[in-house]
Amino acid sequence: MTKALLQSAASQPSNVASEAVRSSSSEAAPMSDPVNAHLELAGVTKRFDDFVAVDDVSLKMRKGERLALLGPSGCGKTTLLNIVAGFIEETSGFVTIAGRDMSACPPHKRNIGVVFQNYALFPHLTVYDNIAFGLKFRKLSRHEIEAAVARALEIVRLEPYRDRYPHQLSGGQQQRTAIARAIVIKPEILLLDEPLSNLDAKLREDMRTDLLAILDDLAITTILVTHDQAEALSLAHRVAVISAGRVEQIGSPADIYDKPATGFVAGFVGQSNRLKGRVVSSGSSVEIDVAGGRLRSSSARAGSVGTGEEVLVFMRAEKLRVGRNRLSGDNDLSGTLKHAIYLGSEQRLVIDTAIGPITTVQPVVTGQPPFVDGEEIHCTCDAGDVIVIRSQ
Amino acid sequence: MTSITLDRPVTRRRAGQFQRGALVAPLLLIFFTILIFPLGLMLSSAFQKISLSTYEVTERLTLYQFVRFFGDSYYLGLLWQTLSIAGLTTLCCLLIGYPFALHMWRAKPGERQVLRLIVLSPLLISFVVLNFGWLIILAPQGLINSLVLGAGFSKEPLSLLYTKGAVIVGLVHVHLPFMILSIENALETIRPEVVRAAASLGASPAHRFFRVILPLSVSGMVSGCLIVFATTASAFVTPVLLGGAWVKTLASVAYQQIMVNLDIPFGSAISIILLLLTGILTFTLMRLTAWLQPHLAEASASRGRGGGGR
Numbered sequence: 001m002t003k004a005l006l007q008s009a010a011s012q013p014s015n016v017a018s019e020a021v022r023s024s025s026s027e028a029a030p031m032s033d034p035v036n037a038h039l040e041l042a043g044v045t046k047r048f049d050d051f052v053a054v055d056d057v058s059l060k061m062r063k064g065e066r067l068a069l070l071g072p073s074g075c076g077k078t079t080l081l082n083i084v085a086g087f088i089e090e091t092s093g094f095v096t097i098a099g100r101d102m103s104a105c106p107p108h109k110r111n112i113g114v115v116f117q118n119y120a121l122f123p124h125l126t127v128y129d130n131i132a133f134g135l136k137f138r139k140l141s142r143h144e145i146e147a148a149v150a151r152a153l154e155i156v157r158l159e160p161y162r163d164r165y166p167h168q169l170s171g172g173q174q175q176r177t178a179i180a181r182a183i184v185i186k187p188e189i190l191l192l193d194e195p196l197s198n199l200d201a202k203l204r205e206d207m208r209t210d211l212l213a214i215l216d217d218l219a220i221t222t223i224l225v226t227h228d229q230a231e232a233l234s235l236a237h238r239v240a241v242i243s244a245g246r247v248e249q250i251g252s253p254a255d256i257y258d259k260p261a262t263g264f265v266a267g268f269v270g271q272s273n274r275l276k277g278r279v280v281s282s283g284s285s286v287e288i289d290v291a292g293g294r295l296r297s298s299s300a301r302a303g304s305v306g307t308g309e310e311v312l313v314f315m316r317a318e319k320l321r322v323g324r325n326r327l328s329g330d331n332d333l334s335g336t337l338k339h340a341i342y343l344g345s346e347q348r349l350v351i352d353t354a355i356g357p358i359t360t361v362q363p364v365v366t367g368q369p370p371f372v373d374g375e376e377i378h379c380t381c382d383a384g385d386v387i388v389i390r391s392q
Numbered sequence: 393m394t395s396i397t398l399d400r401p402v403t404r405r406r407a408g409q410f411q412r413g414a415l416v417a418p419l420l421l422i423f424f425t426i427l428i429f430p431l432g433l434m435l436s437s438a439f440q441k442i443s444l445s446t447y448e449v450t451e452r453l454t455l456y457q458f459v460r461f462f463g464d465s466y467y468l469g470l471l472w473q474t475l476s477i478a479g480l481t482t483l484c485c486l487l488i489g490y491p492f493a494l495h496m497w498r499a500k501p502g503e504r505q506v507l508r509l510i511v512l513s514p515l516l517i518s519f520v521v522l523n524f525g526w527l528i529i530l531a532p533q534g535l536i537n538s539l540v541l542g543a544g545f546s547k548e549p550l551s552l553l554y555t556k557g558a559v560i561v562g563l564v565h566v567h568l569p570f571m572i573l574s575i576e577n578a579l580e581t582i583r584p585e586v587v588r589a590a591a592s593l594g595a596s597p598a599h600r601f602f603r604v605i606l607p608l609s610v611s612g613m614v615s616g617c618l619i620v621f622a623t624t625a626s627a628f629v630t631p632v633l634l635g636g637a638w639v640k641t642l643a644s645v646a647y648q649q650i651m652v653n654l655d656i657p658f659g660s661a662i663s664i665i666l667l668l669l670t671g672i673l674t675f676t677l678m679r680l681t682a683w684l685q686p687h688l689a690e691a692s693a694s695r696g697r698g699g700g701g702r
Contacts, residue, residue, distance in 0.1 A: 087588050107591040108599075114592040120585035124607045124687050133603075134593030165687040185593060 037096070038063040038221045039084070039189055044093035046079055046245075053079040055245035056093070064219040068236035070226055070256075072268070076245035077225045081191050084223060086110050097188055108137075110189075113182030113220075117194040119174045121166040127177050128153075128162040134185040152184040155214060172203050179211070183218060190215075190222040196231055208234060229269050233257065241265045259301065263312045263389050271317040273358050276391070282307045286388060293355035296330050297386035305390055314387040320360040322349065322371075322379045329380025333358055337375040347371060351379055438660035447654060457661035467645075467662075474641040475669070477556060478625035481563040482571075485620045486613060488564070489571035493612075494605070496572070497579040511572050519566055523633040526562050527553065530634070554636040562630040567623060571616035578612025579605070611688065614681040622670045642666045 037060035046054040053076045061067055069077040082088040084095055086107035095102040102110060122130050131152050135145045153159045156176035166174055175195065182190060195211065196204045212235055215222060226232050232239050233253040240250040241264070249261040260266035267274055277290035282305060285298040290313060297313070305311055321327055335353040347370055351358050360379065364370060371377065438458075441451040461467045496507045514522060529535045530552040537549040552558060582605060590600045628643040635641070642662055650659035682688070 085588070085592055087591070107588070108594050108596050110592070111594070112592050114589060116585045116589060118583065118585060120583060120589040122586060122590070122604060124685065133590070133595075137594035137596075137599065167687070181589075181593070 036063075036099075037061060038065070038098055039223075040096040041080075041084070042094055042096070044080070044083060044090050044095065046076070046083060046088065047091045052245050054083065054090070057242075057245075057247055058093075059240060059247065059250060061221055061223075063221055065238065066215060066222040066224065066236045068224045068226060068232035068239045069242055070229060070232040070239050070269070071242035073227055075242045077227075077242050078193060079245075080242070081193055081223060081225045084189065085112050085114055085191055111185065111187050113185055113187035113190045115175075115178045115182050115190075115192045115195050117197060119166075119178040119198075121174060121177055121181070123166055126163050126165055127158060127169070130166070130177055131181045131184050133181065138185070148184055152180040155183070155217075156180045171199050172207060175199065175207060176210075179214065183214070183220070187220065190218075190220045192222065192224045194226055194228075195224065197226070197228065211235065233269075241268060243268070259299075260314070260387060260389065261301075263314075263391065266312070266314040266387055266389060271359070271361065272314040272387075273317065275313040275315075275355065277311055277313050279305050279307050279309045279311055279388075285383060288313060288386075288388065290355045293353070294331075295355070295381075295386055296383045297388045298330075298383040299385065299387050301388060305388055310391045312389045312391050314389070315358070315381050315385060316387075317348075317359050317361045319385040320358070320362075320379055320381050322351075322360060322362055322377055324375075325378065327378050327380045330383035331381045331386065333379040333381060334377065335379070337371055337373055337377045340371045340373055340375075342370055349377070351377055353379065434660040434663060437657050438664050440657045442655065442657055444653075444655060457658050458665070460658065461661060461665060470640055470642055470645055471665070471669075473556075473639070474625055474643070474666070477559055477563070477631070477639075477641060478621050478627075481560050481567060481624045482617050482621045484560065484564045485568050485571040486617060489568055489616065490575055490613070493572045493575035493579060496576050511569050514566055515569050519629050520633070522566055523562050523630050526558065526565070526634055530558050530561075553634065554638045556635070556639050558634040559631050559639050559641075562634040563624045563627060566630065567620045570619045570623075574616035574619065575609060575612040578609040578615075582608045607685075610681060610684055614677060618674050618677060622674060625670050626666060 039061040040059070042058050044054055044057045045052065055076070057080060059067070069080060071077045079088060083090045086102065086105060097110065097112075122133065125133065128149060131149045132145055135148055140148070150159075153162055156179055158173060158176055158180065161169060161173060161177075166177065169177065175198070179195075196207055199207055208231065215235065224232065224235055233256070236253065238250060239253050239256045241248045241256060243264045249256060249265045251259075251261075256265060256269055260269065263274075266272060275290050275295075277288040277295065279286055280289050280294070281287045285296060286305060288295045288297065288311060295313060320333065321329065333351065333353045333355070335351045335358075337349060338352050338357060339348075339350040341348040342364070344364070346361050346363050349360050349362060349371060351360065358379065362371075439453050439455070440449050441454050441456045442448060443450050492507075492511070496504055496511075499507060527534075531537070532549040532551070532553070534553075536552060540546050540550060586608075587600055587604060590604045595603060626643050627641070628647060631639055631641045632644050635644075643666070646659045646662040646666070648659075649655045649662065653659075
C-alpha cells in the first residue's frame, strides 16, 4: 500500500514541489528560495514556560503549494498551525503571508481557512448557514453569498443536506461541511489539522481521494498537519518531518521516503529495520559491521560517513527480497523464518539472520504456497536500499 | 430488541424491576408527603369559604377567594409588585451574571476554581445572615449613610432600607450563584475550536460573541432565569427582612392570611395563584427557548426516537 502511495505522490507535478528551505537541522539540497514566498515562517519559536513547543522553524511556501507537517503527537505541529492561523502568538520569529507581516494581525483579519480535527462546526447552524458564516463578514450581496455557498455545496457534494444540523450528519458529511466552510471564503492559506483522523479506515481512504481532488482543483496554498504518513505522502507536494518542535527534514515525499536525513525520519516514515553498526571501510560503497555480520551500502548518504564511525542502518521492510531458492544480491540475509503472518494481500515475515531478526513485508503471489514458520528462507537487500545515517 | 427482553428469565426481570423501584422509592415518598399531599390540602381549602368570626366553613366549593383576590386592586397591586420584583431580580442577575460567567469560562483553571468558590460563597451562609448584612449596610445609621453623611453629600440619612430596591439587592445577592453557574455550565459545552473557527472565518470578537457564544449559551441563560424567577417570586425571608411592612409580596401576604388572620382558604388561594403564574411563565419561557434553538429541539427529538427502540 505504501508503495502505491509513494507512486501516486511521486507522479504529482514536481514544478510546484520541492523548493528548498532553510531548516535548522536539514542537510537538504542547495537552496533556491522562492523569490515571492506566499507563506514564510522565519525563526518561529514558541515557549510555554520551560517547554519549547516549536523550536526555530523556518520555511517558505510557494503559492498553491501543499506542505504536510508530519510528526508524532506532541511534536509541536499543531502549535505551529495555530501560530500560522493566529490563535497562538509566537514567542519569537515571524510569519509572513503574501508579503504581509502577520505579527500584529488578529486571526479574523488573516483570511485563513481552517479545517479542525473535530471539525468545529457551529452546532446551532444548518449546513448552509455554517458554510455561509464566513461570507457574512465579507462585502457580498445576498445573491453572491447564495451562489458561493451553492457552489461549495456542489464541490463537497452536500446539496441534499443543506438544511440539516451538524448532529444530523455522518462523520464524513461533517468533514465535508468543514472543508466547504473553509474554502468558500477563498482563503489565502488553507490549514488542515489531522483532517482524516476522525474517520474510520474505509471512509478515510475514500475521503483522501476526494480531498486530493478538491485540493488539486482549488490550488490554494495548504498546510496539512498529520501524524499519518500515508496522508502526508499522498496529499502533499512537500513533507516536513517534525520532532520535538524542530524540522528534521523537509523535501518531496519521495525524498523523505528514500533519502531520510536523520535517524528519526528514517524510523518514523515507513516500516524499517533499524540496526546499529560501525563503518569498516568507506568510499563510494560502504561496508558496515553489524552484530558480527557485514552489510554493504551504496545509498545516497553513504558517502558522507568515515571509517570507524558509529552509524545507524535502516532497511525498508518492503525493499528486501525473499525466496525459497538462492538469490543474487549485495547483502545475504538468509535464515530461519521465525514468524510468518498472513495479512491477505501480503505477508509479514520475521527472519532470524546472522545479524539478528529482520522484518520484511512481501506480497502474496498467486499460485505460490505462503511461507510457514520454521522454513529456511533466502533473503537479500541491495546495497542501494541500505540507508546509513551517522548516529548523533 | 423486544424479543431479547422476552427471552430473559421472568424472575430476573422482576428482581430488576424491584431493585429499580427501591432506588426511587425514598424520593417518591418524600415527594408525596411534602409536596403532593400538602398541595392537595391547599387546593381543596382554596375553594372553601369560612366565617371570619367563627372560623367555620360556610361554603365547600366556591370561587369566592379568587373573586376576592382579582376584584381587589390592592391584591392586584401586590401581584404586580411580586412579579416586578422577581422580574427585576432576574434581569439584574442575568446582566451581572453573564459577564462574570463569561470571564470565568475564559479564565485559566486555577483562577476559575477561585472564582467558583467566590460565586458559591453566598450559598454557604444562611439567607437570613446575608440579609442582616444588607440591613447593616442599608440602615439609616448604616455603612452607606454614614459615608454619605460623613462626606456631606446629604444632610438627612437616605431611606434605603424597606424599599423595593433593598429587596431586589438582597435577592440578587442570594440568587446570583444559580444564574452564574447555569450560564457557565452552558458555556463549558462550547468547544474552543468552534470559537476559533469563527475567528478564522473573519468574525471579530463582537461577532464571535453575538453569533456563536451567545446563541450557544441560551439554554444556560434560560435555566438560570427560570430558577431565579421561580424562587424570587415565592421568596419570603428577604422581602420580610429588607422590605419590612412597606414592600409586601404575595408570599408574605399569604403567610399573614394563614398565620395571623387564620384565613386559610384565602392564603391557599393566593399561594395557588402564585404557583400558577410562575408555572405559566416557566412553560412560556421553555417554549420560547425551544423555538429559539431549533437544533436542540431536533436533537432531543432524534434522541427520543433512538431511545424508543430500546
